[in-house]
Amino acid sequence: MTPELAAVLMAQALRLAERGCLSTHPNPRVGCVVARDGRVVGTGAHLRAGQAHAEVLALAEAGARARGADVFVSLEPCAHHGRTPPCVDALLNAGVGRVWVAMQDPNPKVAGRGIAALRAAGIEVELGLMAAEASRINRGFVSRMARGRPFVTLKTGISLDARTAMAGGESQWITGDDARADAHRLRAEAGAVLTGSATVLADDPQLSARGLTELARQPDRIVMDTRMRVPSSARVWGSGARRFWLVGAPPVQQPPDVEAVVVRMTREGVLDPDAALRALAEHEVNAVVLECGPRLAGAFLQHGLVDEIVAYVAPMLLGHEARPLAHLPGMERLSQAVQLQWQDVRQIGNDLRLTAQLTPV
Numbered sequence: 001m002t003p004e005l006a007a008v009l010m011a012q013a014l015r016l017a018e019r020g021c022l023s024t025h026p027n028p029r030v031g032c033v034v035a036r037d038g039r040v041v042g043t044g045a046h047l048r049a050g051q052a053h054a055e056v057l058a059l060a061e062a063g064a065r066a067r068g069a070d071v072f073v074s075l076e077p078c079a080h081h082g083r084t085p086p087c088v089d090a091l092l093n094a095g096v097g098r099v100w101v102a103m104q105d106p107n108p109k110v111a112g113r114g115i116a117a118l119r120a121a122g123i124e125v126e127l128g129l130m131a132a133e134a135s136r137i138n139r140g141f142v143s144r145m146a147r148g149r150p151f152v153t154l155k156t157g158i159s160l161d162a163r164t165a166m167a168g169g170e171s172q173w174i175t176g177d178d179a180r181a182d183a184h185r186l187r188a189e190a191g192a193v194l195t196g197s198a199t200v201l202a203d204d205p206q207l208s209a210r211g212l213t214e215l216a217r218q219p220d221r222i223v224m225d226t227r228m229r230v231p232s233s234a235r236v237w238g239s240g241a242r243r244f245w246l247v248g249a250p251p252v253q254q255p256p257d258v259e260a261v262v263v264r265m266t267r268e269g270v271l272d273p274d275a276a277l278r279a280l281a282e283h284e285v286n287a288v289v290l291e292c293g294p295r296l297a298g299a300f301l302q303h304g305l306v307d308e309i310v311a312y313v314a315p316m317l318l319g320h321e322a323r324p325l326a327h328l329p330g331m332e333r334l335s336q337a338v339q340l341q342w343q344d345v346r347q348i349g350n351d352l353r354l355t356a357q358l359t360p361v
Helices: 003-020 054-066 087-094 113-120 131-137 141-146 176-189 199-201 273-282 292-304
Strands: 031-036 038-043 069-074 097-101 126-127 151-159 163-165 192-195 218-225 243-247 259-262 289-290 308-314 340-348 350-357
Touching: 003 031, 003 038, 003 054, 003 069, 003 097, 003 131, 003 199, 031 097, 038 054, 054 069, 069 308, 087 097, 087 113, 097 218, 113 126, 131 141, 141 151, 141 192, 141 292, 151 292, 176 308, 192 199, 192 273, 192 292, 199 218, 199 292, 218 273, 243 273, 259 273, 289 292, 308 340
Parallel strands: 069 097, 097 126, 151 289, 151 308, 192 218, 192 289, 218 243, 243 259
Antiparallel strands: 031 038, 031 069, 151 163, 308 350, 340 350
16 A cells, blocks of 8 residues: 555544544544555544444444455554443454554553554554644543643633723623634533633623534533632533532532532642642543633643633724733743744634644743
8 A cells, every 4th residue: 555545544534533523522533444455445433432433333334345454543442441342352353454543542541552462463553644633633632641631722702902801891792703603612622611710700601512513512611619609500500511610628518410629729829720630630521621811811821731722813902901811920021921833823704713832931
């Protein structure tokens, strides 16, 4: 098989993996293609935790044609029993000839064991084709497994002068309908939304993902609440999602069906952002969209816990007295600036969506 054809088939496996972007949480997104003599004879995508994995679906479609075939899979096949049997066993039983793996699974339960099992059985394994693309698709899962915390996207709607609300708190709506619809998809793809008690008390947001007919589950809703001020009646506690109340001490009372998670406090008497993220990772949260006020946004930025910023920029000016994107005290020199690297710029309706990743200072 030529390198060019192999790249085409792996690209197809990656597109299949993306079908699970709204539904596989907390599992990774995986796609698989079975090809015989360069022709596709089976495809599969993992769509939901507990359901069949991509390799099993692709092999079932290929049937007897899988024997001696090339298999392209976006993530290392599992070799352990979870909610479903090991995919390595399915590949061995099908008698495939060669397996192309985009990236090794960062899950310690797998982490090379699947590849080793295939090679031990005499099956040739090619590792690393389009690995960067595969890692991007599963950046939340990779972050949880490799760093012990979710991938964090700070999402904000701002004016051209980087203001998120008027001085009195008025902010509905800075951005237009198209930008807000795009933000709902951002929430759904991350699978979790994190905010602070100040935002809940001021705006009473739902933080749900709406307008997506293909949505399989609502994103987790997470509130950091040092002083346990958020009432049970808050709309953020609406049904249809896992809900986590991050607090500094066990609450006397808590909203029904909401899990209170006690988080370590900082010396300043607020919840430690890093401890909060690690607690969420223990609850199998892969990625979060951080939607909050300037103080919490600043705390995450100053702790180096924001991986990406997605800013929806409206063509308006709110003035210097309006509220900023983040509260970052103590910055007096350019050398102290939070450094960013542009990833994407595009127009969404009448607004711009700017995507930037954090880079080390």
